[in-house]
Amino acid sequence: MTLFKDMSLSALVAGFIATVISYAGPLVIIFQAARTAGLPAEVLSSWIWAISIGSGVLGIVLSLRYRAPVVIAWSAPGSALLVSLLPQVSLGEAVGAYLVANLIVLVVGLSGAFDKLVARLPLSVCAAMLAGILFSFGSALFTSLQEQPLLVLAMFVTYLVCKRVSPRYAVLAVLLVGVGLVIGRGELSADAWVIGLATPVWITPQFSPMAMLNIGVPLAVVALTGQFIPGMALLRSSGYRQVPARPLLAGCGLGSLLLAPFACHGLALGAITAAICTGREAHERPERRYLAGVVGGLFYLLFGLFGATLVSLFSAFPQALVAALAGLALFGAIAASLAGAMAVPQEREAALVAFLVTASGMSFLGLSAAFWGLIFGLFAHWLLAHKSVPGAEQAVGSRPDQATR
Numbered sequence: 001m002t003l004f005k006d007m008s009l010s011a012l013v014a015g016f017i018a019t020v021i022s023y024a025g026p027l028v029i030i031f032q033a034a035r036t037a038g039l040p041a042e043v044l045s046s047w048i049w050a051i052s053i054g055s056g057v058l059g060i061v062l063s064l065r066y067r068a069p070v071v072i073a074w075s076a077p078g079s080a081l082l083v084s085l086l087p088q089v090s091l092g093e094a095v096g097a098y099l100v101a102n103l104i105v106l107v108v109g110l111s112g113a114f115d116k117l118v119a120r121l122p123l124s125v126c127a128a129m130l131a132g133i134l135f136s137f138g139s140a141l142f143t144s145l146q147e148q149p150l151l152v153l154a155m156f157v158t159y160l161v162c163k164r165v166s167p168r169y170a171v172l173a174v175l176l177v178g179v180g181l182v183i184g185r186g187e188l189s190a191d192a193w194v195i196g197l198a199t200p201v202w203i204t205p206q207f208s209p210m211a212m213l214n215i216g217v218p219l220a221v222v223a224l225t226g227q228f229i230p231g232m233a234l235l236r237s238s239g240y241r242q243v244p245a246r247p248l249l250a251g252c253g254l255g256s257l258l259l260a261p262f263a264c265h266g267l268a269l270g271a272i273t274a275a276i277c278t279g280r281e282a283h284e285r286p287e288r289r290y291l292a293g294v295v296g297g298l299f300y301l302l303f304g305l306f307g308a309t310l311v312s313l314f315s316a317f318p319q320a321l322v323a324a325l326a327g328l329a330l331f332g333a334i335a336a337s338l339a340g341a342m343a344v345p346q347e348r349e350a351a352l353v354a355f356l357v358t359a360s361g362m363s364f365l366g367l368s369a370a371f372w373g374l375i376f377g378l379f380a381h382w383l384l385a386h387k388s389v390p391g392a393e394q395a396v397g398s399r400p401d402q403a404t405r
Helices: 002-006 009-024 026-037 041-066 076-088 091-111 114-120 123-146 149-165 167-184 209-237 245-262 274-278 290-305 307-315 319-329 331-341 345-360 369-385 392-398 400-404
Strands: 072-074 267-269
Touching (some): 009 026, 009 167, 009 274, 009 290, 026 041, 026 076, 026 319, 041 072, 041 267, 072 076, 076 091, 076 123, 076 209, 091 209, 091 245, 123 209, 123 319, 123 331, 123 345, 123 369, 149 167, 149 319, 167 319, 209 245, 245 267, 290 307, 331 345, 345 369
Antiparallel strands (some): 072 267
């Protein structure tokens, strides 16, 4: 009865908009990852079903349990990581890596070591690694100008105008403008659009050491630093300090583990879309804003059931629209990552190393650029932050001319 008593139109609208924006932006990255890996439509449909159902169920349960607008979503930076890495492994090996990544998140959540782990990891290096992962998406926006200059420029200008007028709905506006132009110019492949329910597809996991290091470890680090940290910061800054981090991480880790064999790469706390549900737009009274999280979860469940329809819809769009939309949807994440990477002057060189290695796309000893970016960045951070050996300063000071040689 309390649920219906607290219900309001503003909470319904906020939950709906948050869900739509999730599908308008971050979902496009999953389509791009599936395209580069050549995944069949039924696997992509299962992927969408898994992340949607998991986000919906966890969002509803956690919002009701803690009376706070807890918005769960799939990891957008994690999806971006998979664009370059999925083509290098089999689907079974990818699922095995998902299990490892989500097991790490689950252990961190159950142990209560989240705050301690965050305190030990140099966030500048983690942010730089994330910026390196997302870099190709930002650059792909402008390289797609060669294919569809009018379409991409229209979407880009729409994004800038909306960021000035109404930043929260910029990505949604970009989607509407892009789709409108594609339909108006007759470039939508109507034959590819079908209406159908999603069917879960079981994928037997295979455990490959290379896949676990290439995908599993970076996926866990990106989820913890790129999703859970800003997600918890948003909840606490919005006044929901009663919500503990431990059950949220454990719930996302467990849910992701159960859904990984159906292609779910990972569930995490929402940050950008969650801001819609935690603000005054959801309800004037903070104690009633939890309904926005519940409503958002219900819409996730609804959209997840029609995963096959979403797959066919996005398959009908030109590649340039998908690339431009993915790049613009990640603009905020790229900017935040770069700002975080360069926030501490003493750590900038180590962060730069992590960014350059990750953005290079290099592969060494069969391991990906994201893994090496983290390793090189941490090594540079340790080496540069390490105190000088006693007497070293005196030795250098006795021969100042060597510094200029």
